[in-house]
Amino acid sequence: MSVGDYIRGSQIWKSIFRHPAPVDRRNRVVVMLTNFFLHLHPVSVKQQGIALSYTWCMGGITFFLFLVETITGVLLMFYYRPTLEFAFNDILALRDVTTLGIMREVHRWSAHAMVITVWLHMYRVFLTGSYKPPREFNWVIGVLLLVLTLLLSFTGYLLPWDQLAIWAITVGSNMARATPFLGYEGPGAQLLNIGGYDLITNGSDARFLLLGSRFVGEATLNRFYILHCVAIPLVVSLLIAIHFWRVRKDGGISQPL
Amino acid sequence: MTHLTHNPDLTSSVIYGLGWVYLLMFLMNAYWVRRSYALDGNCRLSLGGILGKGEQIPVAAFWAVYAGMLLMVAVTHLTGWKNPQQFSLQMPEFLKEPINRASNPVAFFIGSTTIYVLMIVLRKWWTTPTAGWILLNLSILFLALSVTDYDFRQIVGKPDNVPIVAMLYIVGFFTWLYFKKSVDNDERTAAGRPLFEQENNEKVLTWPDLVYSELICMVLLTAVLIAWGIVLQAPLEEPASAAKTPNPSKAPWYFLGLQEMLVYFDPWMAGVVLPSVILVGLMAVPYIDFNKAGNGYYTFNERKFAVSTFLFGFLPLWVAMIVLGTFLRGPNWNFFSPYEFWDVHKLELLNNINLSELFWIKGLGRPLPVVPPGATFAQQAPIILLREWLGLVGVAFYLVVLPNIMAATVFKKYYVKMGFLRYMVLANLMLMMMSLPIKMVLRWAVNLKYIVAIPEWFFNI
Numbered sequence: 119m120s121v122g123d124y125i126r127g128s129q130i131w132k133s134i135f136r137h138p139a140p141v142d143r144r145n146r147v148v149v150m151l152t153n154f155f156l157h158l159h160p161v162s163v164k165q166q167g168i169a170l171s172y173t174w175c176m177g178g179i180t181f182f183l184f185l186v187e188t189i190t191g192v193l194l195m196f197y198y199r200p201t202l203e204f205a206f207n208d209i210l211a212l213r214d215v216t217t218l219g220i221m222r223e224v225h226r227w228s229a230h231a232m233v234i235t236v237w238l239h240m241y242r243v244f245l246t247g248s249y250k251p252p253r254e255f256n257w258v259i260g261v262l263l264l265v266l267t268l269l270l271s272f273t274g275y276l277l278p279w280d281q282l283a284i285w286a287i288t289v290g291s292n293m294a295r296a297t298p299f300l301g302y303e304g305p306g307a308q309l310l311n312i313g314g315y316d317l318i319t320n321g322s323d324a325r326f327l328l329l330g331s332r333f334v335g336e337a338t339l340n341r342f343y344i345l346h347c348v349a350i351p352l353v354v355s356l357l358i359a360i361h362f363w364r365v366r367k368d369g370g371i372s373q374p375l
Numbered sequence: 376m377t378h379l380t381h382n383p384d385l386t387s388s389v390i391y392g393l394g395w396v397y398l399l400m401f402l403m404n405a406y407w408v409r410r411s412y413a414l415d416g417n418c419r420l421s422l423g424g425i426l427g428k429g430e431q432i433p434v435a436a437f438w439a440v441y442a443g444m445l446l447m448v449a450v451t452h453l454t455g456w457k458n459p460q461q462f463s464l465q466m467p468e469f470l471k472e473p474i475n476r477a478s479n480p481v482a483f484f485i486g487s488t489t490i491y492v493l494m495i496v497l498r499k500w501w502t503t504p505t506a507g508w509i510l511l512n513l514s515i516l517f518l519a520l521s522v523t524d525y526d527f528r529q530i531v532g533k534p535d536n537v538p539i540v541a542m543l544y545i546v547g548f549f550t551w552l553y554f555k556k557s558v559d560n561d562e563r564t565a566a567g568r569p570l571f572e573q574e575n576n577e578k579v580l581t582w583p584d585l586v587y588s589e590l591i592c593m594v595l596l597t598a599v600l601i602a603w604g605i606v607l608q609a610p611l612e613e614p615a616s617a618a619k620t621p622n623p624s625k626a627p628w629y630f631l632g633l634q635e636m637l638v639y640f641d642p643w644m645a646g647v648v649l650p651s652v653i654l655v656g657l658m659a660v661p662y663i664d665f666n667k668a669g670n671g672y673y674t675f676n677e678r679k680f681a682v683s684t685f686l687f688g689f690l691p692l693w694v695a696m697i698v699l700g701t702f703l704r705g706p707n708w709n710f711f712s713p714y715e716f717w718d719v720h721k722l723e724l725l726n727n728i729n730l731s732e733l734f735w736i737k738g739l740g741r742p743l744p745v746v747p748p749g750a751t752f753a754q755q756a757p758i759i760l761l762r763e764w765l766g767l768v769g770v771a772f773y774l775v776v777l778p779n780i781m782a783a784t785v786f787k788k789y790y791v792k793m794g795f796l797r798y799m800v801l802a803n804l805m806l807m808m809m810s811l812p813i814k815m816v817l818r819w820a821v822n823l824k825y826i827v828a829i830p831e832w833f834f835n836i
Contacts, residue, residue, distance in 0.1 A: 146582045159585060162578040168585045171556070172572065172673075174549060175592055182593055186600065206614045213611060223604030230538040231600075233629050237689075238549060244660070244685050245553045247669035247678065254661035261657045268629060275627050282535075284615040289634065290626040293646025296833065304643050305834035308752075333617065373572075373671030 158362055160370070167370050172246070176239035177371075180267075181358065183232040187270075190225040191347065193218070198277070200343035202336045205279035229271050236267045248372040256364040259357055266354050273346035276339060284334045287342070291334070294325035301325060382525040382716075385459040389522060394452030396519050397445055400512070404442035407508060411435035415505070465523035466714070475712035480638075481819050483703065484812070487695035491687060494554065498675065502555035510551075514544070524714045530702050534610045539628055539701055546694055550686075556673035564676070572672040622706045622719055631700030632693050638708065639814040641825075641835040649807065653688075656804040660685075663801045665792055688808055727824035730766045746831060759829055766827035770836055773810075778802035 125131055126139075140149040150161045166172050197216055198208045212219035240260065243249055249257035276287045299306040300323055307318040320332050330337035369375045412435035420432050448464065455462050493501075500506060518540070521527045531540060560570050613619075626634050636645035668677040675682055703710055705717035735743050744762040746755050760767070781802055782790040790798045817823040827836040 140582050143580070146580050150581050156582070156586065159581045162580050163585055164576050165579055165584075166572045166576045166671075168579075168588065170588070171552065174552075175588075178589060178592065179596065182596060186597075209611060213608070220601070220604045223607070223609045224600050226609040227538070227603045227607070228600055230535075230628075234538065234542045234545065238545065240657075241546075241549060241689065245682065246671060246673060248671065249661040250664065250667065250670040251661075257661050258658045261654060264657075265654060271629065272627060278611060279615045281612040281615055281619065281621055282610055284617070285621050285624045286627050289624045290630055293633075293642050296642035297647050298643055301643070301647075303833050304647070305829075305832050308832065335617075 158366075160366065164370065164373070167372060173371065174238060174242045176235045176242055180232055180235045180239055183228045183235060184354070184358070186228045187225060187232065188351065190221045190228070193221045194225060195347060200277065200339050202279070202339065205277065205339060209278045209280070229274060232267060233271055236264050240264060246372055250374075252375060253364075253368045256361060256368060259361050259364065263354065263357050263361060266350055266357070270346060270350050270354065273342040273350065276334070276342045277346065279339065287338070288334050291325055291328050294328050295320075295323065297324040383459065384523055384525050385462050385465055387456050387459050389528070390452050390456035390459055390462055393519055393522065394449050394456060396515070397449035397452060400515060400519075401442055401445040401449055404438060404445060404512070408435050408438045408442055411438050411505075466520040470520075471524065471714045475714050478703070478710070478712035480699065480710050480815075483695070483699055484691070484815060487691040488812075491691050494550070495675075495683060495686075498554045499558050502551060502558055507551050507555075510547075514547075521713065526716050527714055529717070534607050535628060536701055537607060539697065543694070543698070546690075550690070553673060554675065557675040560672055560674050561676040564674070570672050623704060623708055625700070625704075628697060628701050631704075632696035634708075635696045635700040635704070636811060639811065639818060641833075643833065644836065649811075652804065652807045656807070659800055659804065663793065663797050663804075665797075684805070684808075692808070692811060727818070727822050729825045729828040730769070730823060731762050731828055733821070733823070734765045735762070755831060759831060763827050763829060766825070766836070769826055773806060774803060777806065 119127075136152050137148045138145050140146040147161050150156050150159060194212070197212060199205065209222065212222045243257065243260065272287070272290060276283045295301045295303045297304045299310060300318060301307060302316075302318050302320045302323040302325075304318075304323075307323070308316065310317040320326065326332065328338075328341075329335075330341045365371055412433055415434035417431045417433050420430055451464060501510065518531075522531070530536065556571065560572075563570055625631060633645055633650060636649060639645070640649065664681050666678055666681060668674070669681075702713070705711040706719040706721065707723075709721050709723050711717055711721075731743060735741055744758050746758050746762075750758075778799055782798060786798070786802065789801065793801065814823075814826075817826075825835045827834065829835065
């Protein structure tokens, strides 16, 4: 009896994998049903639904990049402190001295790649008409995931706290000043006043809500850090779960039921 | 005597790097020679009668000549990189000059829209493998030659801009693939044959057919990401300083299409209303597209309107605007040609004029109605409405009356099929999308700044 057979025959192995290796038809079916991760997939799929030239694999790649971002992001959080005193220097240290500081590169390039792959996934879904009934609502969830991907990227852009970061966020968030009614330089904001006192000022408008301050400062760094590392990823995870579940319930990635 | 310059077009590392690019291109085209020899057959070469009736030669011979030239160019680079001063293979001035002179936002937008139209009209022609290969080669040659220009290199070589160059190739490739598969399917439908997606569409087991390709994909991607991380360092500029505003200040690259819209719209439109309309419009797509055809296969002919609209929004209005905002907008958001130095002191005359000024001053020869300082809202309103009546009527016409006119004319079929509410959503989304090109054209044609200009209420359209 070989070592491999001994391990596969042990009680521990059998408690984890409840059936023999997926080398015959029966066990290839069973493995999809008994493995938590694999059961995201159906047991069998239409050939066109997995043809690379048809799917472009962009949805799957996006999900994989999300996982890469999570793993590298957690590693970066071990080193990075989101305060004015440390933020920039921690990134500098990641570049110059920290072992495996390349995680920052992988994190940043994966983020750029993820924005692109989300677009391409959407492009493919549109061009194959895969949003048509019965998949209308999953397309809507997909659009929400697109927005959240851009917001994840945007909030992460600030964290290195260099010139590139704060001015990109300043330019981007200046738009919020002009939000109709809710921005202090937006149309309609001056209508919102009580007895001549403006409700919407530069200390209470949509931009202030976003930045936690009148300008991009320490409060913004803290706010963006928490949005980037906790709040948005939580929502994204939930929506991804719904997105995948709906793909299954709506009868696969494409084609009418 | 060596000529010393601080901004050299050619450096040793540029020449050396390009040597490898050309070598790669040679290998790509060596493969293509083989493919062409097997598939493309012969053509008759007579050189305008010099060779008489002409000889039958394989098409692959032309590719072989081209590949051979690439190899020579590669060797020249890889052996001559130590003397950049004596190296002469670079983007010639006689090409840079006209490109620089012809470049401006008008030409850029008209160019990208023309490419979009040609892409659809010539879809049978440009989706053949040979045409795709020629386009790929031309684009790489253009990029490789352009890299020999110092100013071009400064912008395109920024670490954060590299993904955008990659994105252009990827988006281009998938657009090509879409049209190729659509042309194929549309021909099948016309001939009464089954669609490509309907052939070989048996069910297969997920293990191994899907999970193995997923595993391979993950391994390859991990390798690509690590290699990318090693080759290209993530950008880190000086520590943040609220006192030193960089010029230009740019948003992250994926928002530069929106920042470019600031040229034509106020922030409340470009930064809030139009992005919201884009997102709402995207979410509304499945509910306003009543066409049941084209679900689960590639086709153009069966979904001409939907696909053309989406492609117009994605390619000329989103991707091309990002390219414009990233590569061609410099200090003070002025336009800079691809081979132009980003001069902070470049001046551009701004003599833009509002519609109300056109109407009152130029049209009637009378001064603008003036709002007295310190006036209350109730006192302001009638004067402002009088001043801006033409623009307000125009906007109301555009968003309220025009959809109804279209319902009775060009969109009659849609209106009947969709019903009032869905049609109105579609019509308004279309009009909002077209408002950007319309404002662009108005700006270029008559220097129009705002159609409705009410700075008192931060309400400019």
